[in-house]
Amino acid sequence: MNRQIQTDRNKANLESEGRSSRPSVVARNKQNQLAKRTFFIITLLPMILISAITLVLAIRSWPILSTYSPKDLFLGSTWRPDNGLFGFWPYITGTFWVTIVGILLSVPPCLLTALYLSEYSRSFTRSIAKPILDLLAAIPPVVYGVWGLLAIVPLVEDVLAPLSKRWLSFIPIFKVNQPTGFSIIAGGIVLAVMIAPLIISVVYEILRTVPDDLRHASLAVGATQWQTIRQIVIPRVVPGMVAAVVLAASRALGETMAVLMVVGNVAQVPKSIFDAAYPVPALIANNYGDMMSIPLYDAALLCAALILLIVILIFNILSTLVLQRMLGKNWA
Amino acid sequence: MDTHIRVRNLNAFYGKQQALKDVNIEIPKRQVTVIMGPSGCGKSTLLKTLNRFLELTDDTRISGEVLVDEQDIYASEVDVTEVRKRVGLLAQRPSPLPMSIYENVVYGMQIHQMHRDRTSYKQAVRHYLEIAGLWDEVSKRLHDPATSLSIGQQQRLCLARGLAVEPEIILGDEPTSALDPISAQNVEQRLLDLKEQYTIVIVTHTLRQAKRLADYVIYMYLGEVVEAGPAHEVFNNPQHQRTRAYLEGQF
Amino acid sequence: MMKKRWQRRHIVEAFVKGLMLVSFLIMAGGLGAIIWTIVANGLPALTWAMVTQIPQGGFYLGKGGGVLNAILGSLYLAGGGTLLALVFSLPIALYLETYLGDSEWGRYVRLSLDVLWGIPTIVYGVFGFIIMLAIGLRASLLAGIVVLSLVELPIMVRAMDEVIRRMPVDLEQAALALGSTKLEVAVRVVTRQMLPGIITAILLAFGRGIGDAASVLFTAGYTDRIPTSLMQPTASLPLAVFFQLGTPYPVVQQRGYASALILTIIVLIISISSRWISANLNKYTVK
Numbered sequence: 001m002n003r004q005i006q007t008d009r010n011k012a013n014l015e016s017e018g019r020s021s022r023p024s025v026v027a028r029n030k031q032n033q034l035a036k037r038t039f040f041i042i043t044l045l046p047m048i049l050i051s052a053i054t055l056v057l058a059i060r061s062w063p064i065l066s067t068y069s070p071k072d073l074f075l076g077s078t079w080r081p082d083n084g085l086f087g088f089w090p091y092i093t094g095t096f097w098v099t100i101v102g103i104l105l106s107v108p109p110c111l112l113t114a115l116y117l118s119e120y121s122r123s124f125t126r127s128i129a130k131p132i133l134d135l136l137a138a139i140p141p142v143v144y145g146v147w148g149l150l151a152i153v154p155l156v157e158d159v160l161a162p163l164s165k166r167w168l169s170f171i172p173i174f175k176v177n178q179p180t181g182f183s184i185i186a187g188g189i190v191l192a193v194m195i196a197p198l199i200i201s202v203v204y205e206i207l208r209t210v211p212d213d214l215r216h217a218s219l220a221v222g223a224t225q226w227q228t229i230r231q232i233v234i235p236r237v238v239p240g241m242v243a244a245v246v247l248a249a250s251r252a253l254g255e256t257m258a259v260l261m262v263v264g265n266v267a268q269v270p271k272s273i274f275d276a277a278y279p280v281p282a283l284i285a286n287n288y289g290d291m292m293s294i295p296l297y298d299a300a301l302l303c304a305a306l307i308l309l310i311v312i313l314i315f316n317i318l319s320t321l322v323l324q325r326m327l328g329k330n331w332a
Numbered sequence: 333m334d335t336h337i338r339v340r341n342l343n344a345f346y347g348k349q350q351a352l353k354d355v356n357i358e359i360p361k362r363q364v365t366v367i368m369g370p371s372g373c374g375k376s377t378l379l380k381t382l383n384r385f386l387e388l389t390d391d392t393r394i395s396g397e398v399l400v401d402e403q404d405i406y407a408s409e410v411d412v413t414e415v416r417k418r419v420g421l422l423a424q425r426p427s428p429l430p431m432s433i434y435e436n437v438v439y440g441m442q443i444h445q446m447h448r449d450r451t452s453y454k455q456a457v458r459h460y461l462e463i464a465g466l467w468d469e470v471s472k473r474l475h476d477p478a479t480s481l482s483i484g485q486q487q488r489l490c491l492a493r494g495l496a497v498e499p500e501i502i503l504g505d506e507p508t509s510a511l512d513p514i515s516a517q518n519v520e521q522r523l524l525d526l527k528e529q530y531t532i533v534i535v536t537h538t539l540r541q542a543k544r545l546a547d548y549v550i551y552m553y554l555g556e557v558v559e560a561g562p563a564h565e566v567f568n569n570p571q572h573q574r575t576r577a578y579l580e581g582q583f
Numbered sequence: 584m585m586k587k588r589w590q591r592r593h594i595v596e597a598f599v600k601g602l603m604l605v606s607f608l609i610m611a612g613g614l615g616a617i618i619w620t621i622v623a624n625g626l627p628a629l630t631w632a633m634v635t636q637i638p639q640g641g642f643y644l645g646k647g648g649g650v651l652n653a654i655l656g657s658l659y660l661a662g663g664g665t666l667l668a669l670v671f672s673l674p675i676a677l678y679l680e681t682y683l684g685d686s687e688w689g690r691y692v693r694l695s696l697d698v699l700w701g702i703p704t705i706v707y708g709v710f711g712f713i714i715m716l717a718i719g720l721r722a723s724l725l726a727g728i729v730v731l732s733l734v735e736l737p738i739m740v741r742a743m744d745e746v747i748r749r750m751p752v753d754l755e756q757a758a759l760a761l762g763s764t765k766l767e768v769a770v771r772v773v774t775r776q777m778l779p780g781i782i783t784a785i786l787l788a789f790g791r792g793i794g795d796a797a798s799v800l801f802t803a804g805y806t807d808r809i810p811t812s813l814m815q816p817t818a819s820l821p822l823a824v825f826f827q828l829g830t831p832y833p834v835v836q837q838r839g840y841a842s843a844l845i846l847t848i849i850v851l852i853i854s855i856s857s858r859w860i861s862a863n864l865n866k867y868t869v870k
Contacts, residue, residue, distance in 0.1 A: 038674075039674050039675075039677070039678035040678070042671060042674050042675055042678065043675050043678055043679065043692050045671060045675070045736075046675075046692060046695040046696050046698075046699050046736075046737070046740075047691070047692070047695045049699060049733065050695055050698055050699060050702075052710075053702065053706060053707075053710045056710055056713055056714070057706075057709070057710070060713060108606075109606035109609060109610070110606070110610075112599075112602055112603045112606040112607075113603065113606045113607045113610050115603060116600075116603035116604065116606065116607050117607070120600065120603065121607075122390055122391070123390045123391065125607075128611075129607070129610075129611070131858065132610065132611050132614050133610075134854065134858075135614055135851070135854055136610075136613070136614050136617075138787075138790050138791070138794075138850050138851075138853075138854045139617065139794070139847065139850065140793070140794025140795065140796075140821060140846055140847075140850060141794065141795070141796065141797075141821075142794065142796050142821040142824050142825060142843065142846070143617075143621060143794070143824075143843050143846060143847050143850075144617070145825075146620075146621060146624075146824060146828070146839070146840060146843040147617045147620050147621060149828065150620050150624055150840070151616070151617075151620050193613055193617075196610060196613075200610070211427075213423065213425060213427040214427055214429065214430070216385070216388070216421075216423065216427065217423070217427040217428075217429055217490070217493075218429065218439070219385070219388065219416060220383070220385070220416055220420065220421040220423070220494065221416065221417065221420070221439065221440030221443065221493065221494060221496075221497045222413040222414065222415075222416040222417035222440065222443060222444060222497060223413065223439075223440070223443045224413055224592050224593060224596045225596060226592070226595060226596035226599050226600070227443055227592055227596070231439075232429060232430070235430075236430060247701070250701055251701065253703070254701075254702070254703025254704075254705065254706070255703065256703060256704070256705045256796075256797040257796045257797055257821065257825070261825075261828070281703060281705050281797070284705055284709060285705060285797060285800060288709075288712070288800065288801050301709075302709065302713075305705070305706055305709050308703070308706070309702065309703075309706050312701060312702065312703065313698065313701075313702075315701075316697070316698050316701035316702075317694070317698055320694060320697045320698065320701075321694070324690070324693070324694065324697075411593075413593075443592075
C-alpha cells in the first residue's frame with residue numbers, strides 16, 4: 001500500500017501548490033490492471049492455437065478413422081481414393097526414409113562444425129560463420145527446391161547413382177532401380193542442408209553452456225583439446241545433442257516444398273535410397289485440389305496430416321523441454 | 333640463485349592493449365615466488381604466460397622468451413601439452429572435473445599414460461591425495477562425486493590432481509582467495525610443504541599472504557616489473573618508490 | 584625434453600581438427616554454391632519484363648509477360664501477415680518479459696510458442712483452409728494473410744523475446760523507481776530500448792513469411808492478376824516458381840529460375856538490412 005500513501009502525498013503536495021494533479025496514479029494503476037488482464041488473455045493464444053489445430057484435424061479425420069481400421073489405413077499399401085482404398089504405408093515409409101537420410105547426412109558434419117566453432121575457432125571465424133548460418137536459414141524452401149532440381153538431382157543421376165551401381169549394388173539400400181535422380185537421396189541431401197543451420201546453432205549454444213573453468217582444468221594437466229572435448233565437454237552435453245537432433249528431425253518431417261520438388265513423388269514403399277518416394281507433406285500438397293470431389297479423400301489427407309502433426313508435436317515438445325532446461329535463459 | 337624459469341623481454345598483448353611490458357625476471361628453483369601488485373597490474377597475465385595458458389584467450393599475442401631450464405617453451409617445436417605437464421596450475425576457483433574424487437586425480441595420469449596397471453594408479457592416487465592433505469578425509473569415499481566436497485577440499489583435490497602428473501613447477505593464481513580462512517590456511521601450509529620438491533609461483537593480491545609465503549618477491553605495476561628480489565630484501569628495504577608506496581599502502 | 588612427439592593423441596587431434604575444418608568449409612561453401620546456382624540459372628531470364636509485367640495470355644506456354652502479380656502478391660501477403668502478427672506479437676512478448684519473467688506460466692507460454700514454431704507450415708495451410716471453408720471464405724488475400732500471420736507469430740514473438748530478455752534489469756528498475764507502473768515501463772522504456780531488436784524481429788518474420796509456399800498454397804489461391812481487394816485470390820512468388828517449373832517448356836522453366844532469383848534477392852535484402860539495422864541503430868540503447 002505504499003503506492004496509495006505516495007499517491008495521497010503527491011496529490012496533497014500538488015494541490016497545496018495550487019496545481020491540479022495530473023493523470024493520477026490511481027488511474028494509471030487501473031490502466032495497468034486492465035492491460036494486465038488483456039495481455040494475459042493474449043498470451044493464451046499460442047496454447048489455444050495448438051489445441052485448435054490438433055482438434056480441427058482430428059475432427060475432420062474422424063470419418064476415415066471410423067470407416068477403416070487403423071491397420072488397413074496405416075499398413076495398407078494401395079492408395080486409390082476413387083476405389084475407396086487408402087493405404088498410408090508407402091507415404092509413411094517414404095517420409096521416414098527421407099527424414100532419416102537427411103538426419104544421417106546432416107548430423108555428423110553439423111556436430112563437427114559446431115564443435116569447431118565452439119572449441120577451436122577464433123572469434124573472427126565465428127563472426128563470419130554466424131551470418132552464413134543466418135542466411136542459409138533464411139533461404140526459402142522453394143529456392144532450396146530449385147537448387148535441388150538444378151544441382152542435386154543431376155548430381156544423383158550422373159554421379160552418385162552410377163558410382164553406387166558400380167561399387168555398392170550388392171547392398172540393397174544402395175541399389176539403383178530407376179533412371180532418374182528424383183530420389184530419396186536427393187531429398188535427403190536437400191533436407192540435410194536445410195536443417196544444418198538449426199543443428200549447428202543449437203549444438204553450439206549447448207556447448208557454450210559448459211564453463212571454461214572445466215576446460216582449463218583439463219588443459220592445465222596437459223590434455224590436448226580433443227581429449228578435453230571428448231572426456232569433459234561432450235559427456236556433459238549429450239542429452240542436449242540428442243534433443244537437438246530430435247528437434248531437427250521434427251523440422252525435417254514437416255518440410256514440404258523443397259522435398260516435394262526432388263523426391264519423385266512416386267507412391268511406393270522404398271527399397272533403396274535411390275528410389276523415388278512420396279512423403280506425407282508432399283501427398284497433402286499435391287492433392288489438395290482433388291480433396292473435395294471424392295468421398296473420404298479429404299478426411300484421409302487430413303488424417304495423414306494429423307499423424308504427421310502428432311509425431312512432430314511429440315518430438316518437438318520433448319526436445320524443447322530438454323533444451324529449455326539446458327540452455328535456460330539462452331534459449332532463443 | 334638456482335634459476336628455474338627465466339623470462340626475457342616478454343611483452344603480452346590483449347588485442348591492441350599491452351598487458352606486459354618488457355618483463356625480465358628470474359624465478360628461483362624450489363622456492364616460493366610471489367607475484368604481487370595492485371589490481372590490473374598484469375600478475376595473472378604473467379602467470380598465464382608461464383604455462384602457455386594465455387593463448388587460450390582469443391586475440392592474444394606475446395613476444396619474447398620464457399625459458400624453463402633454459403628451454404624456450406614458446407619455441408615452435410615444443411609440445412604445449414608437455415609444457416603444461418611440467419608447469420601445473422592451481423586456479424582461483426576450484427574446478428573439480430565432473431567425475432568422482434578418484435577419477436579426478438587419475439585423469440591427468442591417464443591422459444599421459446603414466447602408469448601400467450590399475451594397482452599403480454591406485455597407489456599414485458593415494459600418494460597424491462596424501463600430499464595434498466586430503467587422504468584421511470576422502471579415503472572411504474573415493475568414488476563419490478568430486479562436487480560433494482567442501483570448497484576447501486575441492487581446492488586440495490585440484491592440487492592433488494595437478495601434482496599427479498608430476499610437474500616441476502606449480503603455479504597458483506590466487507589459489508586461496510575463494511576459500512574460507514581455515515581452508516586457505518590449510519592450502520597455504522600444503523604449498524609451503526611442497527616447496528621442498530617443487531618450484532612454486534603464486535599470484536596474490538593480499539600483502540599479508542605474500543609476506544607469509546614468499547621466499548622471492550616480484551612486484552608489478554601497470555604491466556611492468558618494478559622490483560624483484562629475495563623476500564626479506566624487498567619487504568624490508570625496497571629499492572623503488574613505487575614498491576615502498578605499495579607496501580605502506582597496505583597497512 | 585619438450586619436443587613434439589607424434590603421440591597417438593596428437594595424431595587423433597590433428598585428424599579430428601581436419602574433419603572439423605572440412606565440415607565448416609562445406610557449410611560455408613554450401614551457401615555460396617546455392618546462391619551461385621540460383622544466380623547462374625536465373626539471371627539469364629531475369630528481364631525487365633519479368634519484374635514489371637503480369638502474365639500475358641499463354642505465359643505458361645512460353646508467351647510474354649512477367650511475374651509482377653506474384654511479386655506484389657507476395658509483398659501484400661507477407662506485409663499484411665507481418666502487420667497482423669505484430670499486433671499480437673508485441674503484447675505477448677512485452678507481457679512475457681514484464682510480468683512473467685521466469686515464472687512457471689511464462690515457461691508454458693514459451694514452450695507453446697516453440698511448439699507452434701515447429702508445426703510445419705503445410706499444417707497451418709490445411710488448418711486455414713478448413714476454417715476458411717467453414718466460414719465461407721474463399722481463397723483470397725485475406726485468408727492468406729491470416730494464415731501467414733499465424734505462421735509468423737511464433738517466430739516474431741521468439742525473436743522479440745530474445746531481444747527483450749537481454750535488456751539490462753537496471754533500466755527497468757530505474758524506470759519503476761521513478762514511479763512508473765509496469766505498463767508504462769513496458770510501453771515507454773522497454774519499447775524504446777528494444778526498437779532496433781524489434782525491427783529486426785519484424786524483418787526476420789517477414790522474410791520467413793514471404794518465402795513460404797505451403798501455407799498459402801490452399802488459402803491464397805492463385806491468379807494472373809494483381810489483387811485489388813482483400814477478397815480476391817492472389818499469386819505468390821514461391822507458387823509462381825513452383826508452377827513455372829512444373830511446365831514442360833524450357834522457356835517457362837527458365838523464367839521459373841528467374842522468379843526464384845527474384846525471391847532470393849528479396850530475402851537477401853531483408854536479411855542484410857536487418858543486420859545493418861541491428862549493427863547501426865543501437866546508438867541509443869543501453870548495453
